[in-house]
Amino acid sequence: MRVRKDIAIELVVDSINAASFGGKAFQLGWLIAAGERVPPTWVIRPDVAEPEITASIVAQLDPAATYAVRSSADVEDGIVASYAGQFATRLGVPPGDVLEAVRAVRASADSVRAAAYESQIGTGDGIAMNVIVQLMVAPAVSGVAFSRNPLTGLNEVVVEAVAGRGDRLVDDGVTPDRWIHRWGTWTERPDDGIAPDEMIEAVVAGTRRIAEAFGAPVDLEWVWDGEVLWWVQLRPITGLDDVPIYSNRISREVMPGIIKPLVWSVNVPMVNRAWVRLFTEAIGPNDIEPESLAKAFAYRSYFNMGAIGDIFELLGMPRDSLELLLGLPVGAEQPTFKPTADTMRLLPKLLAVAARKSRYGASVPGEMRALHAAYRSFDRDDLSGRSDSSLLSDIRALTEIGVRTAYANIVTPLLANLYNALLRQRLSKAGLDPESDEVADTADASDVNPNVQLDELAARLDAYDQETIDAIRSGGYDALPDDLSPAVDAFLDRFGHLSASGNDFSVAPWRETPDAVVAMIVDHAATHGATERIAWEDAEQQLGAASRPLVRALQRRTQAYVLHRESVSFTYTYGYGLFRRYFLEIGRRLQERGQLETSDDVMYLYLDEVRGALLGLPVAGDPAGLVTARRAEIESLRDVVMPEVIYGDEFVPQHGEVEDALVGIPTSRGQHRGVLRVVHDTADFGKVQPGDVIAIPY
Numbered sequence: 001m002r003v004r005k006d007i008a009i010e011l012v013v014d015s016i017n018a019a020s021f022g023g024k025a026f027q028l029g030w031l032i033a034a035g036e037r038v039p040p041t042w043v044i045r046p047d048v049a050e051p052e053i054t055a056s057i058v059a060q061l062d063p064a065a066t067y068a069v070r071s072s073a074d075v076e077d078g079i080v081a082s083y084a085g086q087f088a089t090r091l092g093v094p095p096g097d098v099l100e101a102v103r104a105v106r107a108s109a110d111s112v113r114a115a116a117y118e119s120q121i122g123t124g125d126g127i128a129m130n131v132i133v134q135l136m137v138a139p140a141v142s143g144v145a146f147s148r149n150p151l152t153g154l155n156e157v158v159v160e161a162v163a164g165r166g167d168r169l170v171d172d173g174v175t176p177d178r179w180i181h182r183w184g185t186w187t188e189r190p191d192d193g194i195a196p197d198e199m200i201e202a203v204v205a206g207t208r209r210i211a212e213a214f215g216a217p218v219d220l221e222w223v224w225d226g227e228v229l230w231w232v233q234l235r236p237i238t239g240l241d242d243v244p245i246y247s248n249r250i251s252r253e254v255m256p257g258i259i260k261p262l263v264w265s266v267n268v269p270m271v272n273r274a275w276v277r278l279f280t281e282a283i284g285p286n287d288i289e290p291e292s293l294a295k296a297f298a299y300r301s302y303f304n305m306g307a308i309g310d311i312f313e314l315l316g317m318p319r320d321s322l323e324l325l326l327g328l329p330v331g332a333e334q335p336t337f338k339p340t341a342d343t344m345r346l347l348p349k350l351l352a353v354a355a356r357k358s359r360y361g362a363s364v365p366g367e368m369r370a371l372h373a374a375y376r377s378f379d380r381d382d383l384s385g386r387s388d389s390s391l392l393s394d395i396r397a398l399t400e401i402g403v404r405t406a407y408a409n410i411v412t413p414l415l416a417n418l419y420n421a422l423l424r425q426r427l428s429k430a431g432l433d434p435e436s437d438e439v440a441d442t443a444d445a446s447d448v449n450p451n452v453q454l455d456e457l458a459a460r461l462d463a464y465d466q467e468t469i470d471a472i473r474s475g476g477y478d479a480l481p482d483d484l485s486p487a488v489d490a491f492l493d494r495f496g497h498l499s500a501s502g503n504d505f506s507v508a509p510w511r512e513t514p515d516a517v518v519a520m521i522v523d524h525a526a527t528h529g530a531t532e533r534i535a536w537e538d539a540e541q542q543l544g545a546a547s548r549p550l551v552r553a554l555q556r557r558t559q560a561y562v563l564h565r566e567s568v569s570f571t572y573t574y575g576y577g578l579f580r581r582y583f584l585e586i587g588r589r590l591q592e593r594g595q596l597e598t599s600d601d602v603m604y605l606y607l608d609e610v611r612g613a614l615l616g617l618p619v620a621g622d623p624a625g626l627v628t629a630r631r632a633e634i635e636s637l638r639d640v641v642m643p644e645v646i647y648g649d650e651f652v653p654q655h656g657e658v659e660d661a662l663v664g665i666p667t668s669r670g671q672h673r674g675v676l677r678v679v680h681d682t683a684d685f686g687k688v689q690p691g692d693v694i695a696i697p698y
Contacts, residue, residue, distance in 0.1 A: 021045075024132060025130055027235065030214070038231055039137055044132075050103075068089070073087060137223045137232070138225055139225060143221075145157060145206075147208060147218050153240040159179040161193075179200055181204045199229065218234055219235040245645065254301070260634075262605055263505060266579060266607055272291065274404075274406035275410065283314045293308070297646055299633075315343065315346060316345075360412075372574065378394055391586060392615075395583075408571075413568075416561035420561075448569075450491070456487075457488065458524040464481070473519065477514035496509055497573060502576065587600060604630045640654065674693045677689075677694055678695050678696075
């Protein structure tokens with residue numbers, strides 16, 4: 001290491017000591033040592049007297065140039081504290097005014113603002129103020145570059161630029177041009193930028209190069225003089241690990257729409273405990289808290305992708321691959337999975353988990369019978385004679401059973417989707433269209449799949465004359481003919497626990513809305529038998545002899561798991577719906593005691609508030625008042641525009657205009673033009689007319 005002996009040291013050394021010269025000077029020295037282009041720069045120690053500054057530096061300055069004079073305090077631009085904006089900076093200083101600028105920067109170490117910041121941060125007993133003198137490059141364009149997005153922590157290079165000097169970004173309030181480069185592609189760029197594309201590409205490449213060599217995300221300042229790109233400042237970006245990232249990409253399918261407080265406080269801990277069980281099987285003992293995996297924003301469910309990223313890292317996967325799950329734009333340089341030492345260490349455990357899960361289907365029928373029997377003991381006709389404490393005890397027991405059922409409700413669909421994907425892949429390779437082939441018939445699931453029995457009821461309804469059907473359509477359940485009522489009652493007895501949302505026990509199940517079920521049967525009759533699909537046996541004959549055995553085996557495994565999925569979903573929904581009976585009974589008691597206006601109001605309290613109100617324990621607020629406030633808040637947030645990804649915990653709901661186009665997943669093939677009907681649940685079936693297009697929000 002070469003270190004000049006001057007008391008004022010020009011930064012052309014291989015490295016300098018950050019403690020001696022301050023973070024800003026150290027990082028400029030690092031850039032020079034790394035071979036990056038930095039304007040001529042000097043650093044002045046705190047104990048250098050003014051005559052020595054004049055002799056050692058001012059005398060060397062180019063009289064035709066101007067200089068930047070800025071701080072490099074020992075507490076500045078560090079990992080813990082940045083002191084950004086706390087000290088004086090002078091730009092465009094002619095050589096004759098450099099000494100005065102040095103005095104101003106030194107004096108700023110004793111300013112009230114810096115002292116208050118130091119007191120807040122608690123960095124020490126004083127500030128050692130080094131001062132940097134750096135040649136000002138005549139800027140055509142200036143700007144900043146971040147190797148990671150400083151607001152979101154995403155792995156993308158963000159570049160902002162203005163014409164002329166970079167201080168216009170702050171001092172003049174100029175709106176900069178902005179570029180974002182992500183995994184080999186531009187995800188944001190101005191239509192007519194102030195800088196050539198080649199120059200911005202050089203900034204992006206240099207930012208990535210510097211960050212990789214520096215070993216941490218960096219914030220860079222740069223200047224382009226029309227020919228040469230100069231780096232004039234480097235800072236580590238701090239706090240990226242503290243930026244939570246939440247996504248509703250998956251959670252909006254699992255728990256769609258607004259979720260009432262009681263449903264949230266029961267569902268999230270229960271289901272997330274099942275997820276933690278699955279994660280633990282893969283990575284071993286961990287400290288993942290179930291409540292940390294999800295968060296509610298505007299009463300909507302979002303998964304904590306940061307917590308899932310932690311799990312990725314424990315599995316030896318690149319954390320950046322989490323961004324693929326967020327559905328963010330990708331390019332040619334997107335992350336690829338390369339096994340790491342952690343992956344190899346976990347490989348035996350992961351293979352053992354995979355081996356167990358390959359046999360998981362054999363245990364599903366017995367497990368579902370056991371769980372259904374356990375749930376039946378809680379399906380009492382009358383809860384009014386039970387004590388308050390016994391109701392709460394039953395709810396705790398239901399939760400424990402629910403964790404087991406939720407685990408099956410996670411694993412079984414995952415395996416069903418896996419085998420289904422493998423089968424479709426093989427069919428595509430064989431030249432068949434997997435979308436048109438009946439790859440997994442569910443006809444054998446008649447005891448758990450309501451569609452099978454709806455088909456039968458629809459077929460029976462077809463035998464009636466149109467006058468009777470119209471009477472049933474308008475009169476509902478009470479208008480059913482005597483010879484059809486028993487069949488509908490049997491259907492409600494078997495499937496009455498189902499509802500428009502199997503993950504929301506605040507929604508009334510079918511047994512409480514028999515008129516809607518009858519309307520569903522009538523509408524089912526109108527479409528009964530309208531769709532035909534190629535039978536599996538016919539599709540199988542189109543396969544080559546070599547591929548037929550493997551495809552047949554995959555089809556059988558897929559079919560088995562689709563049936564398992566139906567059985568598990570049926571059992572989970574049945575058991576989960578039992579919470580409704582218990583909480584409505586609790587709501588009825590709180591209503592009788594004058595704590596709630598209606599029994600349904602209990603859904604607007606959190607579980608700990610329900611428990612406290614029922615047992616006479618202290619509750620933070622009057623239950624009826626809490627319900628009124630939350631009802632109003634939920635109503636005010638009903639039409640809020642919810643982003644797919646939320647960065648940080650401080651989300652501010654924004655009310656927006658209705659979009660001109662709805663975006664989603666098509667569930668029918670082909671093309672059709674018709675009136676769009678948005679259907680939220682079975683109560684909306686009546687507004688759908690033949691030829692309409694149906695959209696279901698999720």
